[in-house]
Amino acid sequence: MIELEGLTKRFGAKTAVDHLSFQVRPGVVTGFLGPNGAGKSTTMRMMLDLDNPTSGTVRIDGKHYRDLPEPLKHIGALLDAKAMNGGRSAYNNLLCLAQSNRIPERRVAEVLDLVGLTAVAKKKSKGFSLGMGQRLGIASALLGDPEILMFDEPVNGLDPEGILWIRNLMKGLAAEGRTIFVSSHLMSEMALTADHLIVIGQGKLLADMSMADFIHKNSRSYVRLRSPQQERLKDVLHEAGIDAISVPATGVLEIDGVAVERLGELAAQHQIVLHELSPQRASLEEAFMRMTADSVEYHAHAPGEPGLPPGPGPADNAARPADAPAWGTGYEATRKGGQ
Numbered sequence: 001m002i003e004l005e006g007l008t009k010r011f012g013a014k015t016a017v018d019h020l021s022f023q024v025r026p027g028v029v030t031g032f033l034g035p036n037g038a039g040k041s042t043t044m045r046m047m048l049d050l051d052n053p054t055s056g057t058v059r060i061d062g063k064h065y066r067d068l069p070e071p072l073k074h075i076g077a078l079l080d081a082k083a084m085n086g087g088r089s090a091y092n093n094l095l096c097l098a099q100s101n102r103i104p105e106r107r108v109a110e111v112l113d114l115v116g117l118t119a120v121a122k123k124k125s126k127g128f129s130l131g132m133g134q135r136l137g138i139a140s141a142l143l144g145d146p147e148i149l150m151f152d153e154p155v156n157g158l159d160p161e162g163i164l165w166i167r168n169l170m171k172g173l174a175a176e177g178r179t180i181f182v183s184s185h186l187m188s189e190m191a192l193t194a195d196h197l198i199v200i201g202q203g204k205l206l207a208d209m210s211m212a213d214f215i216h217k218n219s220r221s222y223v224r225l226r227s228p229q230q231e232r233l234k235d236v237l238h239e240a241g242i243d244a245i246s247v248p249a250t251g252v253l254e255i256d257g258v259a260v261e262r263l264g265e266l267a268a269q270h271q272i273v274l275h276e277l278s279p280q281r282a283s284l285e286e287a288f289m290r291m292t293a294d295s296v297e298y299h300a301h302a303p304g305e306p307g308l309p310p311g312p313g314p315a316d317n318a319a320r321p322a323d324a325p326a327w328g329t330g331y332e333a334t335r336k337g338g339q
């Protein structure tokens with residue numbers, strides 16, 4: 001378990017990490033998300049005692065990192081894959097680490113095998129590709145067989161097979177009851193890997209909840225309906241007190257807050273042909289973008305574009321009239337609920 005309490009880091013006038021308090025629990029993969037510059041790396045560095053907090057504490061299994069006897073046996077980390085000594089072979093890089101942590105030499109061959117680098121074990125690591133460097137960094141994290149593992153952007157540079165491998169590795173390690181803390185900007189990958197999320201923005205905690213809750217709370221779920229009898233369908237929905245949003249020029253109706261089963265049954269009762277009846281759920285990426293929209297420091301704009309208009313988001317919905325459809329911006333709302 002990793003525990004943060006009021007963790008704060010200032011670099012001069014810049015507050016990189018701002019009173020962060022959360023726990024990373026064993027048995028699940030916890031994803032660590034935040035826009036560029038949110039403070040993820042700084043937080044991870046403080047967890048490993050590589051940066052001193054301005055205030056607050058981090059505890060690893062109840063202890064400060066520097067009080068852990070042989071820390072690699074408690075916590076392994078991939079922070080910067082390039083941190084290895086390029087003039088040494090992969091084997092010797094790991095051997096040095098093993099010797100300074102009283103880890104038996106046989107473990108070096110084991111972890112090289114685990115990450116698929118046995119064939120290049122004697123090669124100098126400066127000749128390694130980005131993906132091979134990542135694998136070596138992961139091998140160093142696994143060396144002490146620790147209960148806690150931390151990975152900063154572990155899939156960076158990995159090919160699809162490598163990405164699948166690291167995903168399964170992290171899930172497998174969590175299933176063994178270990179604590180896995182991982183940051184990544186690849187939302188689709190995070191969605192497949194993490195069970196729990198910690199989200200920060202401008203150094204502050206924005207969310208600490210399960211993946212499912214995060215997506216549910218920060219996105220819109222709705223049902224898409226398409227029918228060649230759209231007008232009849234709209235009337236039936238209206239009679240049933242169901243609001244539908246017409247998406248112009250597509251023939252699609254979008255319905256919030258009504259179970260897909262109920263909509264299907266309604267259509268069947270009235271013998272309305274449906275060409276589509278599909279529940280829609282926003283992706284982690286959409287949910288993340290909505291949640292962190294206000295705390296993104298570095299925006300890219302298309303050439304000539306002064307800035308992106310604020311998209312529909314929780315703030316917009318908070319401001320919308322009580323009877324307006326959520327996330328309805330840009331759509332023609334057809335009020336059929338008789339309100």
Ligand SMILES: Nc1ncnc2c1ncn2[C@@H]1O[C@H](COP(=O)(O)OP(=O)(O)OP(=O)(O)O)[C@@H](O)[C@H]1O
Binds near residue numbers: 015035
């Ligand atoms: N050594 C440093 N000196 C001054 N400012 C720093 C230092 N390290 C980080 N910062 C600043 O602290 C903030 C947080 O940086 P950090 O690298 O922790 O963010 P991050 O969430 O890991 O970003 P990214 O996703 O881009 O890697 C940034 O504004 C960064 O410029």
